[in-house]
Amino acid sequence: MRTELSTLGEFGLIDRIKLQQAEKQQKSTLKGIGDDCAVIEKSKTEVTLISTDILLEGIHFDLTYTPLLHLGYKAVAVNVSDVAAMNGIPQQITVSIAISNRFSVEAIDELYKGIRLACENYKVDLVGGDTTSSQRGLMISVTVIGTAKKSEVAYRSGAKVNDVICVSGDLGAAYAGLQILEREKEVYSANPEMQPELEGKDYVIKRLLKPEGRTDIVHELKDLGIVPTSMIDISDGLASEILHICNASGVGAYVYEDKLPITHDTEQTLFDFKLDPTTAAMNGGEDYELLFTVSMKDFEKLKNHEDITTIGYITEKAKGVIMISKKGNQYPIKAQGWDHLV
Amino acid sequence: MRTELSTLGEFGLIDRIKLQQAEKQQKSTLKGIGDDCAVIEKSKTEVTLISTDILLEGIHFDLTYTPLLHLGYKAVAVNVSDVAAMNGIPQQITVSIAISNRFSVEAIDELYKGIRLACENYKVDLVGGDTTSSQRGLMISVTVIGTAKKSEVAYRSGAKVNDVICVSGDLGAAYAGLQILEREKEVYSANPEMQPELEGKDYVIKRLLKPEGRTDIVHELKDLGIVPTSMIDISDGLASEILHICNASGVGAYVYEDKLPITHDTEQTLFDFKLDPTTAAMNGGEDYELLFTVSMKDFEKLKNHEDITTIGYITEKAKGVIMISKKGNQYPIKAQGWDHLV
Numbered sequence: 001m002r003t004e005l006s007t008l009g010e011f012g013l014i015d016r017i018k019l020q021q022a023e024k025q026q027k028s029t030l031k032g033i034g035d036d037c038a039v040i041e042k043s044k045t046e047v048t049l050i051s052t053d054i055l056l057e058g059i060h061f062d063l064t065y066t067p068l069l070h071l072g073y074k075a076v077a078v079n080v081s082d083v084a085a086m087n088g089i090p091q092q093i094t095v096s097i098a099i100s101n102r103f104s105v106e107a108i109d110e111l112y113k114g115i116r117l118a119c120e121n122y123k124v125d126l127v128g129g130d131t132t133s134s135q136r137g138l139m140i141s142v143t144v145i146g147t148a149k150k151s152e153v154a155y156r157s158g159a160k161v162n163d164v165i166c167v168s169g170d171l172g173a174a175y176a177g178l179q180i181l182e183r184e185k186e187v188y189s190a191n192p193e194m195q196p197e198l199e200g201k202d203y204v205i206k207r208l209l210k211p212e213g214r215t216d217i218v219h220e221l222k223d224l225g226i227v228p229t230s231m232i233d234i235s236d237g238l239a240s241e242i243l244h245i246c247n248a249s250g251v252g253a254y255v256y257e258d259k260l261p262i263t264h265d266t267e268q269t270l271f272d273f274k275l276d277p278t279t280a281a282m283n284g285g286e287d288y289e290l291l292f293t294v295s296m297k298d299f300e301k302l303k304n305h306e307d308i309t310t311i312g313y314i315t316e317k318a319k320g321v322i323m324i325s326k327k328g329n330q331y332p333i334k335a336q337g338w339d340h341l342v
Numbered sequence: 343m344r345t346e347l348s349t350l351g352e353f354g355l356i357d358r359i360k361l362q363q364a365e366k367q368q369k370s371t372l373k374g375i376g377d378d379c380a381v382i383e384k385s386k387t388e389v390t391l392i393s394t395d396i397l398l399e400g401i402h403f404d405l406t407y408t409p410l411l412h413l414g415y416k417a418v419a420v421n422v423s424d425v426a427a428m429n430g431i432p433q434q435i436t437v438s439i440a441i442s443n444r445f446s447v448e449a450i451d452e453l454y455k456g457i458r459l460a461c462e463n464y465k466v467d468l469v470g471g472d473t474t475s476s477q478r479g480l481m482i483s484v485t486v487i488g489t490a491k492k493s494e495v496a497y498r499s500g501a502k503v504n505d506v507i508c509v510s511g512d513l514g515a516a517y518a519g520l521q522i523l524e525r526e527k528e529v530y531s532a533n534p535e536m537q538p539e540l541e542g543k544d545y546v547i548k549r550l551l552k553p554e555g556r557t558d559i560v561h562e563l564k565d566l567g568i569v570p571t572s573m574i575d576i577s578d579g580l581a582s583e584i585l586h587i588c589n590a591s592g593v594g595a596y597v598y599e600d601k602l603p604i605t606h607d608t609e610q611t612l613f614d615f616k617l618d619p620t621t622a623a624m625n626g627g628e629d630y631e632l633l634f635t636v637s638m639k640d641f642e643k644l645k646n647h648e649d650i651t652t653i654g655y656i657t658e659k660a661k662g663v664i665m666i667s668k669k670g671n672q673y674p675i676k677a678q679g680w681d682h683l684v
Contacts, residue, residue: 001448002446002448003446003447003448004443004446004447005441005443005445005446005447005450005475006443007447008447010473010474013447013450013473014473016447016450016451017450017454017471017473020451020454020455020458021458021461021468022458022461022462022467022468024467025461025462025465025466025467026433026434026465026466026467028433028434028489029433029434029467029469031469032467032468032469032470033468033469033470033471037470038434038436038469038470040433040434040469040487042384042385042390043384043385048384048390048487050434050436050469050470050485050487051436051470052436052438052470052471052472052483052485053438053472054438054440054472054474054481054483056440056474056476056477056481058477059440059474059475059476059477060474091368091370091371091382092368092370092371092380092382092392094380094392094393094394094485096394096395096396096483098396098398098401098481099347101346101347101348103347104344104345104346104347105345105346105347105349105350105355105358106343106344106345108347108355108358108359109358109362112359112362113362116362116363116364119363119364119367120364120367123367123368124367124368125364125366125367125368125371125374126363126364126374126375127371127373127374127375127380127382127392128374128375128379128380128392128393128394129359129375129394130394130395130396130483131352131355131356131359132352132396132398132401132402133347133401134398134401135398135400135401135478135479136477136478137477139396139398139440139481141394141396141438141472141483143392143394143436143485145382145390145392147370
């Protein structure tokens with residue numbers, strides 16, 4: 001008997017793995033599979049946060065247009081983002097790489113230069129890893145270790161009815177950047193003499209190639225004395241992430257299309273490709289912004305924050321997870337996101 | 343300018359990565375790259391241990407003769423072994439996999455069944471990971487999180503002159519098992535009708551396919567009140583590991599060939615292949631036993647332990663790292679081990 005992986009999809013596979021798990025055996029395990037990080041008890045008041053991500057050539061990145069320096073930076077940033085999504089502070093990372101002999105020592109130096117830049121920027125120490133050869137291509141596996149006060153950990157499951165839904169930064173830009181780089185790759189493969197047309201596209205390209213984990217938001221929330229009731233990072237698109245929060249919290253949500261933070265640059269680029277900015281924000285992915293909910297009381301402290309946008313509020317579960325369109329129509333939000341397994 | 347990776351080798355690449363690292367930024371980082379685990383401060387008296395390993399199809403395992411159940415078990419065991427090598431107790435693991443559509447849901451179930459068995463055996467919780475598709479083959483990346491008292495962590499760097507060198511279990515068996523499975527693979531590819539000749543080879547094959555991390559030895563040492571002065575797990579062969587300890591500790595060593603723990607089964611199998619048991623023990627790899635040093639005082643408590651063998655003692659650095667052959671000749675020990683990068 002053979003069941004194809006494509007019948008499960010990524011989230012289906014994760015659910016299947018969860019079901020097969022052994023009973024919990026360590027009382028220090030506070031939260032296992034199912035959030036941005038695992039949460040392990042460190043002391044009565046503190047926890048250790050752990051998250052891990054794989055980046056595979058040909059699946060997660062294309063070296064035709066991804067400089068190794070940026071790839072190294074991004075590999076760290078996307079893991080740091082998972083710790084930020086728990087309202088924690090990253091402290092250490094391990095980086096494992098598998099490389100084929102296509103790569104030179106100088107290429108690996110570039111990759112680790114990017115890793116080093118990210119380590120300096122996020123104040124994390126590179127403490128270990130594994131190096132091996134691969135038969136083909138480059139694979140990077142990063143694990144991040146972070147810390148948080150036990151009382152300040154923001155799980156996906158804590159959103160409450162009437163909480164305000166907030167997003168940091170802006171959405172859809174990485175997806176817009178991807179369109180440009182994919183187009184230039186095609187142009188280049190048809191005619192290597194062509195110069196790339198990237199003028200004025202710096203922002204959206206940077207958002208794809210060099211995303212940031214929003215630890216700055218975590219520090220700001222701390223300074224304001226705010227603990228989000230729930231939080232997640234936006235790696236697969238807003239639609240997928242709001243559904244994760246609503247499912248884990250047992251609530252519904254209203255999200256207003258006209259509130260989605262989308263920059264002019266992003267909109268302009270998507271317009272050139274005849275793509276819808278809302279779709280890019282909802283399903284584009286790779287933004288690595290934070291999606292979080294706060295109580296009405298805390299919202300007062302945030303409402304004038306220039307890098308945080310309120311996009312809606314939490315409702316009772318029965319109301320569903322709904323997008324209110326610019327015309328005032330209601331649409332159920334469905335996850336599309338990246339599903340490499342299909 | 344292009345320098346080939348093969349000019350560095352694996353250890354050369356690790357050294358280069360270490361040199362490129364940023365300055366340490368977190369005071370909680372007690373030990374970074376360069377031991378079996380990274381060591382992170384947990385409290386005044388306790389530390390968190392972290393290690394990570396990649397297993398790649400075609401490099402680290404051959405699915406022609408490796409059942410996925412065993413592969414899952416082994417992926418956990420070899421990481422657990424790294425925590426044991428620090429004199430620590432493993433508590434959690436994360437498992438990331440990249441899989442091509444060649445694998446069915448049932449195949450992944452088998453892999454996770456093996457992971458589950460190992461989790462139950464070693465009392466560790468599976469707390470996270472990443473799942474993604476690959477263009478080709480199976481890749482497994484495991485990170486283990488363990489704990490130890492700060493005063494009981496055994497680094498590679500603590501061996502002192504006159505310390506006794508000990509090895510748990512026996513050596514060279516996994517290498518013997520590999521010879522058999524590689525032979526049977528060739529026989530099978532020449533004639534698929536042939537039945538495999540595995541009779542009486544259970545032990546050496548099991549040692550290759552289902553190694554164990556020696557957490558039992560860690561518990562026994564604790565019960566005896568012994569903290570090894572240095573420790574490492576034998577993944578690349580005794581030669582490579584004793585050199586790691588001697589280099590890190592700034593000492594030399596005498597190792598006696600006639601003391602190497604090699605079972606009759608291993609010897610017999612290697613004899614059939616006209617291979618030297620000492621070479622298998624020194625350079626075969628994949629034994630996952632513990633190599634450690636203890637003070638003369640502690641050695642008294644260990645000398646009758648039936649699963650621990652004394653193979654030599656630590657000397658001054660100037661004396662070199664030496665094997666005393668059965669005939670009484672001295673040979674400098676050189677690392678050969680696995681070097682996938684060459």
